[in-house]
Amino acid sequence: MTHAVEIRDLHKQFGDNLVLKGIDFTVEPGQVVCVIGPSGSGKSTLLRCVNLLEEPTKGKVFVNGAELTDPDADIDAARRHVGMVFQQFNLFPHLSALRNVMIAQQRVLKRGAKEAEIVARENLEKVGVGDKWNSYPGQLSGGQQQRVAIARALAMNPDLMLFDEPTSALDPELVGDVLTVMRKLAEEGMTMLVVTHEMGFAREVADRVVFMDGGVIVEDGPPSQVIGDPRQERTRSFLRRVLHPEG
């Protein structure tokens, strides 16, 4: 069986700053993998390397068995199968919610306007913002914007969804709506790679949790182990700080 994501000896360097120092890991189809770790640990960079928004300095990235780091790979074609959700939503502010979800279907998948609109409405409905189809991003709350962004990615029928701290820019009371949508996606069997600070979500939804620190993977296993009973001191001290910030 081919891995949904396979990463081999991944290095990424920004100038003198070595952010990823040799990452090896895989995601199997249907798995939900949460990546946790302190800020600056390289977890967002790792995620951005999976769809080559960042070009790896060294190492290989495979998605569904196809090597994206191959110089001859058609990156644009590969990205069609990989949805991405950003911390800052990155909705297109000049387009309505509906048009946000339609435009890539029309321009990339060459779907007709009618079909694209049907798919867009289905997905907006699915993430609970079907009634906001005519609103512009500036008129929506952060939670609504992020859900439109999820619908925009889903409309491309991705095999894999990447989430880059999807709730970090949200007001606390809006986080739940977005997590609910992500939970539903996980239950439907979507393959998901999620960089997050939401330990509750990671514990309940993830099949695997990866703890990163200093550009390497420190611990990788089921949430009951990595969060519930971490073996590494670095993981323990991170979790202490995250789960009991007062103490």
Add this chain to the structure above:
Amino acid sequence: MTDTPTAAAEPARSGLSPRQRRRISLGVQTVVGIIVVIAVILLADWPTIVNVFLNRDVAALMIPELFTVALKNTLIYTVSGYLLGFVLGLVLALMRLSSLAPYRAVALVYIEIFRGLPALIIFLLLGFGLPIAFPGFKLPGQEYGTVALALGLVAAAYMAESFRAGIQAVPKGQMEAARSLGMKPGRAMVSIILPQAIRIVTPPLTNELILLFKDSSLVFTLGVTAATTELTKFGQDLTVDQANSTPLIVAGATYLLLTVPLGIVVRRLEARQRRDR
């Protein structure tokens, strides 16, 4: 420096408070203004002024050609030059942002030259330099083609810089989101980045339209005919003909008829952008 706090602490040195002093100053300004206005009204030779600058009979001679020929040609020159400048400016802006160094260099040299030269020199070079250098070569549309090209070449340099600023003002995440949806760089630029960039630079682009509208008067250097004349030349010819300045005033007022509303539009757009931010 040292006596500032003292002055603030002892406003009564001259026996007047700052508020009283301000009131006296305003009063003096008002009185001086009124005296000047009265003097101008009393001393000016109003009948002569009205006759030379606001002569109704002379103004009547300008109708309807003022609108049917002069204004029409001014608008044709302006709009054709603007469209050319818009397209060329956009191409130059994309070249400026290209990852290929030669493209960046060519665009930069072009912008520096055409932004730095007086528009008059471009007109003279195109009108007289080109025919001498390439005998028999003619731009399409005679004067219209030459003017459109001259105005377009100058406008493109300014508009390229506006477009570049607009493209760079679109957040980086927009390109990333578009690329992550599988759009190629060119597609993302056309569908996602440019629509936002053009919105951002609409005020400076509208200003450029106003500038071109005025610069179209430079067409006189090419020697226009009665059919290809525009507002300034039309006014100037009649002013000489009638030995009366009214035509220039009327021509000038016709420019303002369009530039003032455009200026209001620009201010509204700017206010709306400030609000949206």
